[in-house]
Structures are given as structure tokens and as C-alpha cells.
Amino acid sequence: MSDETRPSRTAAVIPAAGRGVRLGPGAPKALRALNGTPMLIHAVRAMAASRSVSLVVVVAPPDEASAAEVKTLLADHALPGGTPSGSWGRTDFVVVPGGETRQESVKLGLDALPPGIDVVLVHDAARPLVPVDTVDGVIEAVREGAPAVVPALLLADTVKQVEARTDGGPELVVATPERARLRAVQTPQGFDRATLVRAHETVTDNVTDDASMVEQLGEPVVVVPGHEEAFKVTRPLDLVLAEAVLARRRANDGF
Template sequence: MTARPDLRGDVAVLVPAAGLGVRLGPGGPKALRLLSGEPLLVHAVRRVAAAGVGCVVVAAPPSEVEAVRELLSGVATATVVAGGATRQHSVSAALAAVPANFEIILVHDAARALTPPSLIVEVAEAVRGGHDAVIPVLPVVDTIKEVSASGAVVGTVDRSVLRAVQTPQGFRRRVLAAAHAAAVDEHTDDAGMVEKLGITVHCVPGDEAAMKITRPVDLVIAEALLARTLAS
């Protein structure tokens, strides 16, 4: 993981990490679950720091703010704030803590713990290059069916026009702030909020390593990916 100090002047990364992660099974907050002996959040922030960004703000579970601050003290310089009841609230709280001089804001899931620093750099540079909003995406490989409430297949969706979205998602600061200010309903995707403002969201190629760790089996896959990376 190679640092990119040229990003430091204008890029801040928000890491919402207050969710419980119930689909991952019993245990503490999702971001603090262990992967190869370290919390997912540590893996994620370490890779964010290696990308050379200038500011990292983590929205932690309110009861764990001091613990997370201590946990990250040896990993990266990060501001830790109390997250909210939803991801959207956590992102808003983290954005409020970013100094005014940072004009490019990335929002990154702690659950995407193995995201390569190169992808973080690519998203930031796409925003700097003129796009108001940028998301990394992967082609959808499975056949997708539209199904009714009764369980009957309604139709087959053309997967050639579908993409699976990853993080970090990158934005001009004013665009992300406007999207959060205008939001009425809860959203789990910041780019979706920006779309509602009528702003074009640009796509860049994602990375298989940026998988989201959501289920117990994802931890097994992530362990294998991490072991392969360390062995190479």
C-alpha cells in the first residue's frame, strides 16, 4: 500500500461505522468485528490512510467513541465522532466535522475493509477531474429476475445495463452537503441522494477486493483474500 501525498490538500474520507451489522450474526458493532485478528475498521482506515488523503473522519457507535479513538491511534490520524441511528445520520455527523478547506469528500464503508488504496485514489481523482459525483462499479454477473410479492417471476432484467455499486463514493463537498440537506427519506446510498438532485453520477471501474463484508461467509472470503494478498 503506497501513500499518495498529492491527495492530502483537498480530500477527506468519511467512514460511517456505527451500524450493528445484524446480518453478520451475533456480536458487537459490525465495524469492530475481527478479520484476521483486527477489526474491519482498522483494515479499512489503514487502506484509506495509505491512499494519502488529508482527513479521515470516523462516525463510531456513540458508546464506543473513545474506544475507537484509541483503536485507531496507531493506525492513522483520524477524527472520531458519534454516529447516528442510521447510516445517513452518521455520514452527516462526519461531514460536519470536516475542516472547510477540504472540497472533495469520499464516503467509504468500513465493511469494505480490503478496498485497495488505488481505488480510493481513482475515485478522488475523478472528482478532481470535474465530476460532481463518482462511484466505483462492477458488472452484474448473475441473471436477475423481477419477482412479484407472491413469488412469481415477472420478467428477466437485462443485466448488461446493471452495475453493482461499491465505495468509496466521491463528491464535491457542496453536492454532498446539498443532498443531505434536501433528503426527506432515509437512504443507504449517498449517490442515490445526489441523483435525486438531478446531478449526474459518474462511474469508474470497481475492484473485486472492495467487497462488502455483510454475512458470515463474507468474512471467510475476506480472510482468504487477505491471506493471498499477504502471501504475494
């Protein structure tokens, strides 16, 4: 089968090695319970809900014991039709140990991808409630030719640029960016696989997201509509909001 006729396959990489100190003491952030189920499981299910995603690579904390724990967790929560050996129905999963930084962890996840994957999603485990329509929208934009795609929202608040201080004192405002030109970026971010691999081989600075690495290559990054439920669970109040979203889904959709 030629490259032109071979169907495009999509994999999702979920870095889940962070401690999540802002959520307070306890288990790593990705393993915190949300409606009785670890956030990581919600995030994997969100990726597997897309019919386009055939593989999910979960990047666990660096030690082998944590990777084994995550693998067991995924098997225990497998959806009907899956097997304990590594699949949830039509979507397979792989668990690999991560690195010391998010960038290292994503690179290790990329290294675990098999041949035949053309589109790669990178998704935060701390965004467990992203709707499948958002996931599909990112994938579609990559398949239509964009090398990098990010879902994003318009900003509701005015944003100020300041002279940052680390001592907690008042900070001087130096500019007010035009809000209409700003977006709050979410995940999953989607990429042409070759472009993302090249970014991780070329950009050595630790950056906050993979799209900015592609930007440093000089490649275009495009924005598609995000969703308000794809927020990042970072602080205790976010857990309360996430529980409320799940309760509404159960009431409305039987989720």
C-alpha cells in the same frame, strides 16, 4: 492563495455505527476481527493508503462510550509516524458519535469536516479490503469535474425483478433487466463536497447510499471501475473470503 491555485484536499467519512446482525451475535460489525484486526482498522488503512486522503472521519455508534472506544482503537493501531492524538502519518483521523440511521451518521461526519476539504469520500467500514487504486480512481474522477462518482462492477449473474413477499413464499418474476446496463455499486463513493452537503440538506428520505441522494438533486453520477476485493462483509462466509484475500496478499505482497 486563490481557489484556482489552492490544492484540492480529500477527506474520507466512514460510518461505523451499524450492528451487523447478519454476521451473528457479538461486537458491532465494524469492530469484528479480520486476521486479528478489527474491520474498521482495515477500512481506515485502506483510505489512508491513498496519498490524496488527508483526513479520515470515523462515525462511531451514537453513545459517547462507543466513540471513546473507537478513538482508543484507532490510536492503538496507529501506523508508524502517527501520534496518539489523532494521526496516522500524513493522514489525520477524527471520531464523532453517529446517528440512528446511516444517513444521519454520514451527515454528522460531514459536519465534522474542517474548511479546505473539497472532495469527500464516503466508505463502508464493512468493505475493509478496497485497493488503493480504486480509491485513487474515484478521487481523480471527482477532481476532473464529476459531482458524484461510484466504483462498480459488471454483474456476473442474471437479475430478476420480482413481486416481493415477506412471508418467504415463492415470488413472481415480473421482468428480466438487461444485465449489460446494470452495475453492482461499491464504496468509497466520491463527491464534490458542496454537492454532497446540499444533498444531505435537501433529501430527507433514508436512502441506501449517498449517490442516490445526489441523483435526487438531478446531478450526474458517474461510474468508474470497482474491484472484486472491495466486497462488503455482511455474512459469515464473507469473513472467510476476506481472510483468504488477506492471506493471499501476505503471501504475494507481504501485506
